[in-house]
Amino acid sequence: MQAQNVVVSFKNIQKTYGGVKAVAAISLDIRKGELVCLLGPSGCGKTTTLRMLAGFIDPTGGDISIEGQDVTKLPAYRRDIGIVFQNYALFPHMTVAKNVEYGLVNIGMRKAERRERIQDILRRVELQHLSDRYPRALSGGQQQRVALARALALQPKVLLLDEPFSNLDAQLRVRLREDLHGLIKSLNMTTLFVTHDQEEALTLADRIVVMNQGLVEQIGSPEEVYDAPASRFVAQFIGTCALLEGNIDGSGLFTSNGGLRLPTKANPGPATVVVRPEFVRRADELATLQAHHARVEASDYHGHVSRLQLSIGYDQLLMDARFPVGMKPQRGDTIKIAIDPGGVRVVPNQV
Amino acid sequence: MSVDLHDRLLSVIGALVRWLVYAMLLLPAIIVVATSLTPGTTLTFPPPGISLRWYIAAWESSLFMNALGLSLKLAALATVCSLVIGLAATFALDRHAFRGRDLIQSFLLSPLLIPTVVLGLGLIQFFVWIGLNQTFAGLLLGHIVITLPYVVRTLTASMVLFDRNLEQAAMSLRATPTTVIRTITIPLLLPGIISAMVFAFVTSFGNVTLSIFLSYEDKITLPVHVLTYVEQNYDPLVAAVSSIVIFVTVLTIFLADRLSGSKPVI
Numbered sequence: 001m002q003a004q005n006v007v008v009s010f011k012n013i014q015k016t017y018g019g020v021k022a023v024a025a026i027s028l029d030i031r032k033g034e035l036v037c038l039l040g041p042s043g044c045g046k047t048t049t050l051r052m053l054a055g056f057i058d059p060t061g062g063d064i065s066i067e068g069q070d071v072t073k074l075p076a077y078r079r080d081i082g083i084v085f086q087n088y089a090l091f092p093h094m095t096v097a098k099n100v101e102y103g104l105v106n107i108g109m110r111k112a113e114r115r116e117r118i119q120d121i122l123r124r125v126e127l128q129h130l131s132d133r134y135p136r137a138l139s140g141g142q143q144q145r146v147a148l149a150r151a152l153a154l155q156p157k158v159l160l161l162d163e164p165f166s167n168l169d170a171q172l173r174v175r176l177r178e179d180l181h182g183l184i185k186s187l188n189m190t191t192l193f194v195t196h197d198q199e200e201a202l203t204l205a206d207r208i209v210v211m212n213q214g215l216v217e218q219i220g221s222p223e224e225v226y227d228a229p230a231s232r233f234v235a236q237f238i239g240t241c242a243l244l245e246g247n248i249d250g251s252g253l254f255t256s257n258g259g260l261r262l263p264t265k266a267n268p269g270p271a272t273v274v275v276r277p278e279f280v281r282r283a284d285e286l287a288t289l290q291a292h293h294a295r296v297e298a299s300d301y302h303g304h305v306s307r308l309q310l311s312i313g314y315d316q317l318l319m320d321a322r323f324p325v326g327m328k329p330q331r332g333d334t335i336k337i338a339i340d341p342g343g344v345r346v347v348p349n350q351v
Numbered sequence: 352m353s354v355d356l357h358d359r360l361l362s363v364i365g366a367l368v369r370w371l372v373y374a375m376l377l378l379p380a381i382i383v384v385a386t387s388l389t390p391g392t393t394l395t396f397p398p399p400g401i402s403l404r405w406y407i408a409a410w411e412s413s414l415f416m417n418a419l420g421l422s423l424k425l426a427a428l429a430t431v432c433s434l435v436i437g438l439a440a441t442f443a444l445d446r447h448a449f450r451g452r453d454l455i456q457s458f459l460l461s462p463l464l465i466p467t468v469v470l471g472l473g474l475i476q477f478f479v480w481i482g483l484n485q486t487f488a489g490l491l492l493g494h495i496v497i498t499l500p501y502v503v504r505t506l507t508a509s510m511v512l513f514d515r516n517l518e519q520a521a522m523s524l525r526a527t528p529t530t531v532i533r534t535i536t537i538p539l540l541l542p543g544i545i546s547a548m549v550f551a552f553v554t555s556f557g558n559v560t561l562s563i564f565l566s567y568e569d570k571i572t573l574p575v576h577v578l579t580y581v582e583q584n585y586d587p588l589v590a591a592v593s594s595i596v597i598f599v600t601v602l603t604i605f606l607a608d609r610l611s612g613s614k615p616v617i
Binding site: 054055082092106 | 514519522523524526
């Protein structure tokens, strides 16, 4: 990593509230143009981390720097950041154009230049026709884009997004997500994004920071956190999976406590194995592998696949599969399955 | 059939109660304004005719006009003072967690709980002790004490509804704290501030109990003047003066409503 490319740097950042650790010790570098996502359940410290970077919360310990300048003690209005809040926080007594202009007035930009900048940014978010409207007259999606335009108008060094999609309905969410991604990438904007939605994180982020109870569980690309989860928590929080407890012997063969055997490349010892539902297949699809008889405990239809809850002896597995019309297994049926060894991941056992 | 009858009976009674309440609320004011328009020399309702002679008499009565001037000045000053104190106090109470916060909150509202007579008696003794008895400052201080709870209560309510994210958003847009307060906080709290001012003004302007204790010599407020006048006289002049009090109050609320824009003040 080239040091001069680092825009944001957290060094051992901590926050405690009356003895309770909200953020334990985060160290993270965000590079120029990178989109980093803080992902975790509510109360994991992700929003606290974002707000410490914004300057709304003073860290208990550690340093934050932006482009090499230590900003830990700098008030929010002297940091070069833009932020989009979950509720957008548009100024209700100002029109769209005035909302966008607000920051430009504060930095003392000339009127002609301001007008040009407002036009330009509103065009980018396709809202120039609504510039004289008040926020309450806009839809949720439009409000979000105004908030984004307002934050980007100042051309900040970092853009912060605090769950910007959580107030939108599912279809709009996907479309706006794509728009946002395109815009951020076209501006090469360094972005820190907070969400509890793993799908959002997987589709948007260049790197994901998975947090739990104030601790960083894993930092990695979407592929890394999904395919090679560093902990049980990461495996369960991102995507769905079955976890099997057991032991690995000297030849790398994993034997679960229920007796299921799976080949791995891991070191011997007690281990937890992650099996994603898409790697559990019908036995006829993977004819070369050992087949298991599995009992169907439950079956949910999801449209593109059916998700089955299976039990093999004492082991529980999940399976995503397509079945011909009328052939979908029912609860209580026994089917033959095989487990694709490429999808079997070993997670370190935390004692 | 009987259920139908029952429902209709209930709705008739409901309407009756509703109109009774409206009447009880409005009639005193209507009667006072109506009697003030009498051309005669006694307080009679309904008035035998329409005339403004008692308004002219009130206008020419330097006693009542001085009292009106004093009451307006007192109410205006008490409003401004309790707004400044109340705004600062509510900000502190709303924004900061500190020891004794609940205590201070209750303390600021306590004049509402203490009977005004008791308050007046206490204040007059206190003012004698510190040498503020029979001074305008004493009168003003007393009025600040009774108007402050209304200001604190109203402002607290509007601050609870205030979205702090707006201030943080403004700060992230390079606004210094003073700019944030000037461009975001105050404009958005304005309906609450105006409504607090109306409550304070009307409370001070209409107060009798406390003013009886603190009025002196020529510094006698209008409501106190009306009361003492009625004790000795029974002519429509007092109705005309009372009507003026009503007009001032209604005008205050109307202006405040206009000022705060689309949102109703009260």
